[in-house]
Amino acid sequence: MDLSRIASATRRPVPFEKAEFSLWTEPYVASRMLEAHLDPNTDAASRRPSTILKTVGWIEERIPAGSKILDLGCGPGLYCEVYALHGHRVTGIDFSENSIRYARGHAALRGLGIEYLVGDYLDSDLGNGFDLATMIYCDMGTLGDGDRDRVLGAARMALRSGGLLVFDVFGESLARDRKEGRTWSWCPGNGFWTAEPHLVFDETFHFEREMAFCDQHLVVTETGERLYRSWDRYYTKDGIVRFLEKAGFGEVSITENLVDGSDFTPDGALFVTARRGS
Ligand SMILES: C[S@@+](CC[C@H](N)C(=O)[O-])C[C@H]1O[C@@H](n2cnc3c(N)ncnc32)[C@H](O)[C@@H]1O
Missing domain, CATH: 3.40.50.150 (Vaccinia Virus protein VP39)
Incomplete structure (x- = not known):
């Protein structure tokens, strides 16, 4: 496991920075998303x-x-x-x-x-x-x-x-309703992010000046890691x-x-x- 990669992937992003993977198009996550849509x-x-x-x-x-x-x-x-x-x-x-x-x-x-x-x-x-x-x-x-x-x-x-x-x-009520925070979880397999056993590091960042939140998810498996981000402005x-x-x-x-x-x-x-x- 490359710890330096994990350390850099979990840093606070710059406003509206995109991640390497999209939760809408990465094939495994996209299939889970379709289930959620339906x-x-x-x-x-x-x-x-x-x-x-x-x-x-x-x-x-x-x-x-x-x-x-x-x-x-x-x-x-x-x-x-x-x-x-x-x-x-x-x-x-x-x-x-x-x-x-x-x-x-x-x-x-x-x-x-x-x-x-x-x-x-x-x-x-x-x-x-x-x-x-x-x-x-x-x-x-x-x-x-x-x-x-x-x-x-x-x-x-x-x-x-x-x-x-x-x-x-x-609208502006999002600033009141959503909070910064971080958590992690272990999944033995067939989870939302991947079928492999994995750890997920989730963090929510608030960018007050830009009036935006970023939800960041780092998914770590035996074979590597994937970073996802989604942004919500108000x-x-x-x-x-x-x-x-x-x-x-x-x-x-x-x-x-x-x-x-x-x-x-x-x-x-x-x-x-x-x-x-x-
Ligand atoms: C929150 S979902 C809403 C889907 C739909 N409007 C609904 O309410 O049922 C956002 C959708 O936008 C699509 N999407 C996000 N960014 C996109 C882009 N740059 N070009 C095309 N589709 C995009 C995603 O794949 C996803 O299907």
């Missing part, structure tokens, strides 16, 4: 089916029938399928091949003509002329300023003039309006308490809608 009894990875239906209903009050919809980070297509069943034309993009394989198979079983793309929404051709672009379950808040502005630019290009962008982010309402206006969106509206508290994330997701300027 479990109707937990809000892990995706919110529960009743919350998804409520969210889609709220979004549909803001778009015309038969809209052309782009879902950024669509996962296994839980929202895409509801839009398609309601008569919208849907494209979903996600960089998890595992989730898109599932989404394509499930849509085919149900006879739904959804277009699914495997790709990184930061650098993929997303098409254009969409009435609506969505990014649901606080994914916008996982991005540093540069990547956030990039995805906003890409969404803007994909939307028609006047098209609607919808996403959710954590925003003031003014901060949201500022970054949207800078990216060419207007008519910003922010809704609190659309969804109930979750068994996986703290309360306080803000649902944001904004329109692409001409």
